[in-house]
Amino acid sequence: MPGQHTPATRAHLVGRETEERPTASRPASEAALAKAAQTPEVADGVLQPGTPQADPHTEPLAPGIAYSVAQQLRGEDAAVRELLLALSVGFMLPGPLPVELERRVDGCGVESLDALVARAESSGLLLPGGTVVGPVQQALLTMTPTARVHALQRELVGIFAAQGWPMGDFARQLARSGLADPRVAAELEKAADKTLEHDPGLAYQLYGEALLAGADELATAARRAQAAAAIGDLDSAGRIIDGLLVSPDPPDLRLGVDVAAAVWAQRGMLDRSADVYTWLGPERVGPSAPFAAVAMIGCGNRAGAEAMFQSESSPGSPTLLAVAQVQTGKGILETLASDPDQGLPVLIHASDMLNASGTALPLPDTPGSLAALVALHSAEPHLADTIIRSALAAGQGGDAVKPRLFLLQAWSAMQQDNPEEARLAINEASKANPWPLVPRDEFLCSALEVGLARRSGEVHALVVAWERAREAMLHTSVDLYSLLPWGELMISAARLRETRRVAHYLDEAWKLLAKLGGPPLWAVPFHWAAVQAALLNESPADLSPHAAALVRAAEHSHLASVLAAAGKAWVSVLAGQFLADDVESAARALDAVGLPWEGARLVGHAAGRADERKDMMRLLACARDLHPQGSTVGTAAAEAVEVRHAAGADHNKPLPPDASGLSEREKEVARLVLEGKTYREIGEAMYISPRTAEHHIARMRRRLGAENRSDLLVRLRLALGTDLRPPE
Incomplete structure (x- = not known):
């Protein structure tokens, strides 16, 4: 709309960066307006103490003030109004002026331009630096017909083109004001192209403004989509590319395909x-x-x-x-x-x-x-x-x-x-x-x-x-x-x-690896994950093919050899026939290849199944050495009970002391908690006070890292092997 136009700065005209023109202080502006105010409406609307002054670049002028200022302008000489309008649109002093104004000035004599400027300044409508007072500028742009404003803007663009001056931000202002001009659109497109690969956010804005100025929507589609995708706006990028790819002869087709491929990949559909x-x-x-x-x-x-x-x-x-x-x-x-x-x-x-x-x-x-x-x-x-x-x-x-x-x-x-x-x-x-x-x-x-x-x-x-x-x-596919x-x-x-x-997705993953010939780099970690899953899934049969795959890959992959040895150690731990030396060596090898938690988990499980206390203490020390800051040891010991169940071991065999992370007294309390006993009932069964029972339970909850009662019950069942099976 006309009221949104803003003037170009002198820096735009000369095509180089300068500091913004100093604006008059508020008291000076108000003094100028006071001099210009010939009607009570202007004085009341603009000069009342505490009344905020509109920013001519961003803020619309209140309708009442705009009307009052317009009334004042009608009392001025037509040449003064033309000068003020030209300056409001973006023309500068000194500098080329609109042809019509130049003709009017030439008809009045050589000295009349200076006289014209002097009258505008003396009326308080033009500041000494050549800036139109903000409310006056907005009133002119608001009350002047849009066609007239656009005509002056096009004339100014022609001056830029004739002199070879870059329009810079002035082109953006013109586009946002609604001016459709191919020269402005071309300037904005050129600026967007220069910034596309280094500042896609700015490029996206510039391409959008070029469209406002009349740029061909299809011609810039691929580049606009690239900018949108680069800033993360996948929906906009996708819509733009869809419009491009269905056109009969799409320009920048290869770039458009690159953008489409990138968008699909980020959507998880490679x-x-x-x-x-x-x-x-x-x-x-x-x-x-x-x-x-x-x-x-x-x-x-x-x-x-x-x-x-x-x-x-x-x-x-x-x-x-x-x-x-x-x-x-x-x-x-x-x-x-x-x-x-x-x-x-x-x-x-x-x-x-x-x-x-x-x-x-x-x-x-x-x-x-x-x-x-x-x-x-x-x-x-x-x-x-x-x-x-x-x-x-x-x-x-x-x-x-x-x-x-x-x-x-x-x-x-x-x-x-x-x-x-x-x-x-x-x-x-x-x-x-x-x-x-x-x-x-x-x-x-x-x-x-x-x-x-x-x-x-x-x-x-x-x-x-x-x-x-x-x-x-559910929103992605396997790749x-x-x-x-x-x-x-x-x-x-x-x-x-x-x-x-996850069974369907895992099938797709194995098929994908098979199509690629089972490349060791990508397949080895996935086989290792399958080994760990097989241990927890109570399926020794599922473990064998993945362990064999690791052994085969060990010929060319050091990681595969380490994981194969770790898998062998896991099998020996589950069978209850392991040497502490072998398990510790496998765990430390895992740590050496960047898998310390996996190593700590292995020795933690082994500690939970050790027959001799010295082996148990040694393995627990190794677990703490590999994972000193966390709860892997206690977690692994609890999981050891679970995998013991998977291996068909004796469920009534108690855990070695401390392997569950609980003292014998706490284990006794835990069994009563799992039976659903209250604090009072636990106290009566163990000859302790209800408060002491509560204290034991709170300490177990902290030690096991349980967040609530249901979480505590799960952890206690994992910690106590005899409670894993549902009661008969």
Whole structure:
């Protein structure tokens, strides 16, 4: 609307940055208005003490004041009004003026412009610096017909074009005011293109303003969608791309496909990303071939990836960005090799180069995220953390990618048995941008919460996190880059007897790995998760194929050899025929490959089944050494009772002293609690006071980390082997 127009500054006219023109102080402005006020309405509406003055750049003028000022202007000379209107629109003094005003001035004589300015200043409508008084400016823009204002604006744009001056922010003001002019639209598009890869948020605003100025909506669709996706607005990006891809001859098609693939990937549907590249075809994929390879390998289509991208390909240009793209494709293909150490260095190089380029491209996944994932699958969480910190510092991928990087950082911290750092990173992910977590990130976050709860031994927290994960998994599909969270959910499902909830997804994961030839780097951690799930699922038969797979992979993978030895130790512990030396060696080997919690859990279980007190104490000491800050020892001892039940051991055999984390007196109280006894009844049975019974129960609750009574009952059943089976 006309009332929203704002003038250009002198800096816009000369095309260079200057400080804003000083504005008059409020007393000076009010004095000028007082001089101009010839009617009671103006005096009453503008000059009353305490009445706030409207900002001519942002605030609309009150209708009564606008009318009063307009009445005053009608009493002025027509030439003065024309001068004030021109200056309000954006013309400057000194500088070119509208042709009509120039003609009027020329007809009055050479000195008349100075006289015209002097009359405007003496009337109080124009400040000495050449600025129209705010209320006067707004009144002029409000009361002047829109067509007249736009005509003056177009004339001013013509002056910019003729002189070769950049319009800068003035172009944005014109677009927001409703002026449709191809020159303004072109200026805004050009500015948006320059900022797209470095500041997509600003680019998105500029493209939107270009549309207001009359830009072709289809011509900028791919770039607008790229900007929207980069700031995390997936819905807007998707709608724009849908409109582009259904058009007969879409411009910037390859970029549009890249954006579509990135959006599908963030929605947790990487197979749709691969479908988009398949639709594009090898003949049109061009420099996007590495992205196509990432998407296709992620959903198990190795042949399609190789058809799109040859690993020996070289970048079309020697830029950092082009090399980073090619290295990403090479690195992800090499992770499928029998030697699992080949791909990680290549992906790290790709991440470093993308960091150095400072650009934000639409990608199914960034090289930083992929390199971190490979490091985590290689049991190198410290390296994953270093990669992620560098990517975050460089702003790799823009704001839309920050949550994923923070969540992978949290996974690295969890794997290193540092739950506090993991939760800090999760918190950073939640506030990394103003949008809710995309489905892919929400799924990863929910699996993290499950993993942290499982490691803490908090049964209630585990159940709550599991419910969140169950909902999150409904919004995603299985892909190669989500195997870590699926492995965590596999174990936790077994722990909670909820395996049926994830069985379909796990089948899809095994099929995906089989289609890729079972690459050790990706398959080994998943087999290890299956081993742990089989132990908790009371299914020794399910354990055998995964243990055998680890043994086979041990020929080329040090991690696989460590996990195979750990699996063998687990089997010996469950059979009750283990040597403390072997179990401790396996546990410390797990710690050496970045899995300290898993090592502590193994020796904790072994301690719960040790026949000799010296072995039990040694194993407990090892567990505390590997996991000094948490409750793994007590949790593992409680789980030991559960797996003892799975192995068919003697349920009436008591736990060794202290393995459950409870004293003999507390165990006696616990049995009575599980029978439903009250404090008074427990006191009568044990010849203690009800207050003492309450004290015992409170101490057990603190020691076991129970949050409420139902949580305490679950933990007590796990701690006392004789109470695991339901009463007959």
